Amino acid sequence: MNNPDLGIPTREPAKTGLDDTILPFEVRTLDLRGRIVRLGPAVDAILSSHDYPLPVAKLLGEAIVLTVMLGSSLKFEGRFILQTQSDGPVRMLVVNFTSPGKVRACARFDAERIAAAIAANEDAPGQLLGRGHLAMTIDQGPDMSRYQGLVPLEGHDLERAAHEYFSRSEQIPTRVRLAVAEEFRGGENGARRRWRAGGILLQFLPKSPERARQGDLDPGDAPPGTESYVPPEDDAWVEGRSLVETVDDIELIDPALSSERLAYRLFHDPGVRVFRAAPVHAQCSCSRQSVEAMLQSFPREDRDDMVKDGKITVTCEFCSSTYVFAPSEITAEGSALS
Numbered sequence: 519m520n521n522p523d524l525g526i527p528t529r530e531p532a533k534t535g536l537d538d539t540i541l542p543f544e545v546r547t548l549d550l551r552g553r554i555v556r557l558g559p560a561v562d563a564i565l566s567s568h569d570y571p572l573p574v575a576k577l578l579g580e581a582i583v584l585t586v587m588l589g590s591s592l593k594f595e596g597r598f599i600l601q602t603q604s605d606g607p608v609r610m611l612v613v614n615f616t617s618p619g620k621v622r623a624c625a626r627f628d629a630e631r632i633a634a635a636i637a638a639n640e641d642a643p644g645q646l647l648g649r650g651h652l653a654m655t656i657d658q659g660p661d662m663s664r665y666q667g668l669v670p671l672e673g674h675d676l677e678r679a680a681h682e683y684f685s686r687s688e689q690i691p692t693r694v695r696l697a698v699a700e701e702f703r704g705g706e707n708g709a710r711r712r713w714r715a716g717g718i719l720l721q722f723l724p725k726s727p728e729r730a731r732q733g734d735l736d737p738g739d740a741p742p743g744t745e746s747y748v749p750p751e752d753d754a755w756v757e758g759r760s761l762v763e764t765v766d767d768i769e770l771i772d773p774a775l776s777s778e779r780l781a782y783r784l785f786h787d788p789g790v791r792v793f794r795a796a797p798v799h800a801q802c803s804c805s806r807q808s809v810e811a812m813l814q815s816f817p818r819e820d821r822d823d824m825v826k827d828g829k830i831t832v833t834c835e836f837c838s839s840t841y842v843f844a845p846s847e848i849t850a851e852g853s854a855l856s
């Protein structure tokens with residue numbers, strides 16, 4: 519019998535988990551590929567640098583995991599940008615992933631509506647987002663065209679949005695699980711909250727594309743009562759997605775469960791092969807120079823409006839770094855090149 523894995527060394531899954539890593543894997547017998555992301559200090563650094571209400575921080579954490587999983591799977595040098603724009607209490611989420619492993623993120627929200635949503639127990643991710651769209655942009659530098667994929671948000675969470683995007687735009691059966699939680703640790707200065715997050719992405723990539731055909735998620739313009747044709751799902755995909763759908767949040771964030779052990783726990787029967795894990799860390803790309811260039815590109819009157827107590831103060835929305843300038847430092851008008 520022809521064993522496709524012949525010659526591939528096998529070993530036990532690593533016991534200790536490594537935070538801030540992306541572990542790619544494949545289940546060749548089922549034509550499945552995926553990745554497991556586990557974030558500790560990286561997601562904690564981002565979420566702790568903002569004072570977001572709890573459900574906003576959790577939602578942004580989910581967006582960070584999703585962005586890291588998608589951005590790290592693209593074979594390119596550059597930036598992958600995930601951005602939502604919607605009419606819910608959270609107006610906008612922005613996450614940037616810069617290859618090979620830098621991430622930064624921020625959220626814009628309406629504080630009063632968030633407080634009302636929390637009070638009414640209507641703060642689930644889909645309720646916070648509301649209706650609008652999710653855009654995914656690939657930016658490979660000034661000389662390259664930007665590619666943008668769009669998916670509507672209709673009161674659903676980011677997992678559902680990702681499924682719809684891959685189903686409609688890429689025709690790749692995909693399942694995503696995202697989890698974010700706070701870990702409480704006692705310390706000398708009392709308990710300290712630390713953010714942890716994790717996720718798993720699974721995709722069905724058979725050699726013959728007709729095996730990946732899926733039913734229409736939306737009846738579209740068909741007259742009411744029309745039965746939509748739903749092609750039967752491939753058995754291999756049903757097996758794969760059923761396994762991923764059983765993953766609990768705790769399995770994605772538990773520091774005692776390594777990504778390798780999770781991959782093994784899910785796919786030891788069909789057999790799973792893991793690849794080298796890649797690191798990811800929180801790092802912003804702002805600098806005093808780039809902020810100065812931005813200020814120089816503003817019209818004079820706009821800059822004058824920014825002066826308070828004889829200074830211009832700019833706070834980076836991503837990392838909360840603060841840059842202070844004397845108005846005399848910014849003199850050129852519209853001539854900055856960045």
Ligand SMILES: [Zn+2]
Nearest residue numbers: 802804834837
């Ligand atoms: Zn910054």
